[in-house]
Amino acid sequence: MQMRKTRQGVLLGIVVVTLWTTGGYAQDHGMGHWGGGGYGDRLIIRLFSKVGLTDDQKAQMKEVMAKHRPAFQTLRQQLHTARDEITDKLLRPDQLSATDLQPLVDHGSQLWEQLVQEGINTLVEMRALLTPDQLALASRMKDQLRTLHTQMQSVLGGQP
Secondary structure: OHHHHHHHHHHHHHHHHHHHHHHHHHOEEEEHHHHOOOOOHHHHHHHOOOOOOOOHHHHHHHHHHHOOOOOHHHHHHHHHHHHHHHHHHHHOOOOOOOHHHHHHHHHHHHHHHHHHHHHHHHHHHHOOOOHHHHHHHHHHHHHHHHHHHHHHHHHOOOOO
């Protein structure tokens, strides 16, 4: 019985930390003022912006981002609300089990999936605006950044 309670407590802690950090991560490391997904999205957009876009491509990229911005903002607000609901429930004085939180966790997971999908949709639309040469350049820059990251980890130690 004690082992089961400990396991549930650990599971609950993992869920809370995951929701807390991923929700904040989405807000803090999104697409800046564009209101997007996570760090990977921002890196890809940065690569896209460094491939010699024409003025027309720049304008089209802004249109794509503007089109998706409301969905990103709504999803981020909903994730924030879900995180607050979990926190509120966790800090109530009454009895609580992991199953009591499961509907909130499921809802948060669905929102996170929607946020990721919105980011993918945005990036695919942006990618479609690039020429094959621009895509090749972005790919080479990505490879260089990965190599640099691996070298930094080798010098500094730790996991890449």
